[in-house]
Amino acid sequence: MNKNIELKKYFGQEEKLPEIVREQISEEIILYAYSDLNNSFHFSGSWIVVTETRFYLVHGKSLKLEKDFAINKISRVIERKSSNGFRLKILTADDLPPLLEVYYTGKQKVMMGKIKFLLEKKVKGENLAFDINPDKEYHSNALSTIIEVQSETSVDDKGTLLRLLSYLAPYKRKLIIGTIGAAVSTLVSLLPAYFSGKIIDDLVKPYQDGVLPVETALKSGWVIMAALGATFVIREIFSWMRLNQMSILGEGVARDLRVELYAHLQSLDMDFFSKKQTGSIISRVSSDTDRVWDFIAFGVVEVGIALITLLSLSAVLITMDYRLGLIMSVPVPLLLFSIYKHGEKMKSVFLKCWRKWANLTNVLSDTIPGMQVVKAFNQHDREIKRFNGINDVVTDQFEEVHQIWTRFWPGLMLSIHLIVLTVWCFALPRLFESGESQLSAGTFVSFLLYMTMFTAPIEIIGQMARMLNRALSSAHRIFEILDSRAKIVNKSEALRPSELEGRIEFRETTFSYDGIRPILKGINFNIEPGEMIGLVGSSGGGKSTITKLISRFYDAQGGSILIDGEPIENYDVGWLRENIGMVLQEPFLFHGTIWENIAYGLPDISKDKIIEAARVANAHEFIMRFQDSYETIIGERGHTLSGGERQRISIARAILHDPKILILDEATSAVDTETERKIQDALDKLVKGRTVLAVAHRLSTLRQADRIFVINKGEVAEVGPHEELLKNEQGHYFKLHNMQKEMNKNFAL
């Protein structure tokens, strides 16, 4: 959690419980929360604080204690939602009014949920299984939603920009060449106008005045022409230098960012991926890095060139003739400002366009995958009408955009022309004057040419703000991922023994995904190498969680997990996972051929090993029925296969890796009996010589198991072989077994 994100900035709420409140409470504070509504749902504030034995309500402004009572008076805590907010009702006896009602907005809901949880535990006479830090809880829970949508890093544009520029460091040479290219080509661009003036003042005029003979004039003229030609060539050579070096450099930076991002993503915990949307992560690696490329390759330089051009133009003009120069340069800031204003206006109109455009694409992404439904219900006329309606709305909105910009740019050009005209007006009389203030025809021509060069840079600078904003937000989104840190990392001397035996031990293991609601409440068991263990129990009991802890996708908060007698944290994470095979309930296959999927992670494995594994998994038969056998391409996520087929491929994958510990999470759910039998056979072959943990809802799957663990509400409720568990007629297992027998009987009818 980053401390820089301020509650005050986001919600206007204190960063933590004020000291004055703490001083009024003698006991240690376990948790506290902020209630931001009063009982008529008006925005206000008060603090609620829970200690070991008491509950306090403190006024948010005066920080005076308003109410406090002993927690043992509480009988129940209820949360109710309405449109204006939430209310937490703290009840005592049924025939008495509530002890207290607390009102709050959704911002406080997560924290209040924890308060409610804590109070409920206390009502039951229990305590939290682990220590928590009330300040940290309060801060991170209030901001959890913002952090989820936004970022973990604080928003600091300058920092982000500097950091982005630091990626240029490995490309110093290219950067220097590119910058020189840009600078030279810009400065050289100023020469042609100068030469034109020279021709008139130094050659044409003296010749017309009869001072210069025609031969000399022509000769000098050709020299100047040659110089002019040379400038053009030089300019384009340097311009090539700049474009070439900068676009390659930009590509390099984008590549570096992608490499770093992807590698970093691989190192992050499952926790990170369950919080972020896949689409958002993908767009950071793809389109955000592309935007950064655009900005570095062109944006930075274009703007730089535009600034250099404007400044040098003004300088040249003012030195050539300070009066005319000033007339031309002084209004420039004004023009820039009007462009900025225009940009702001366009921003808000573009926002409307974007919104309406999104509607249009939504219709598409809705109906095209759902075409079958559209056809089945014969709704194409309705869909066409809907699409056309939205299309018209979009078109109207874009028309507004075009109205605005088509009006603005000619207007801007007109102002520039007016400035030019003003320059003309001042210049014209001076062309015919004599003495000090006389203006030479050559200077005037140079001036005219220079003035045409003013528009382009102004335009580019006008777009700078938008470009910078886009690039910064992309950079920020990229850095956000780079700044997320994995919690599960190897110790400095991580163990990589040559072999894993497969002994697993849980000792008083406690675990919670969110740090408050316990999922595993002190689990104890011992699994010997080679044992097959069945995990059964009601849904949400924590079976999958146990398997995730064994492969260390998460770390337990309390107690310990030992693998071969050694704490799990001491092993190298990669080594551990190599030795643990997992067949997940929703097996994930990648786009590619069947054999690539089976051989995932073992590129050098021999073909016959793959086939053997497929045979063991009972997959060989159906694979051979495909046109391209093992080379059949299975679509994204293996969607061209049936659920049972996918499962068998992933079993084959697990077999091929020959893991010492095998975890099967509902490997036989959602398939027909025939397929179940086949998978079953595959599993029977598979379990030999390994430690196996199989999660199953159908108890019949577990007939092979040496022992069965019944997991109920985060605890191991029963342990033993099938027959033994059945002897306890009060037990969960007995009930489960009977229920399933009943069901089977009904189906048999």
Added chain:
Amino acid sequence: MFKEQANGQLYFKGKEVTLHPCFPSQDRMSCISILDDDQNEVFFLKSLNELEVEQQEIVVKHLYIEELGHEITKILEIVEEIELRKFLVETRSGIATFYMRSEEWPNKVRDDHFQFLDIHGDIFYIKELLSLDTKSQKRVSPFIN
């Protein structure tokens, strides 16, 4: 049938219940599912008219029909932040800040009535756009027109 207990909880035939309208924002008054503590439906109320007046009053009170969210009376500021849009508003219940995702927009409920759903689930609304002052209208216009 319905009864309010001294502790403020709603009871139906002696069982503590909660009311869950099937269409919470469109029509709170009909199609109400009455759930007990374990979220089992104990009764389904198609229309309030099925009840006696006295009973209706109790139900209406627990449906919170009078609440539609916080009514916005003035839009003070709209700020674009990374991935978020921050709204600083004045409401009938005081000054408030709320956030929407950058790619989410207010809902047009009726002609002139707009609903803003904050990322935390809080509801804000503009009852009549045209009754807001011009500055507020101008500020909010890109997001609703």
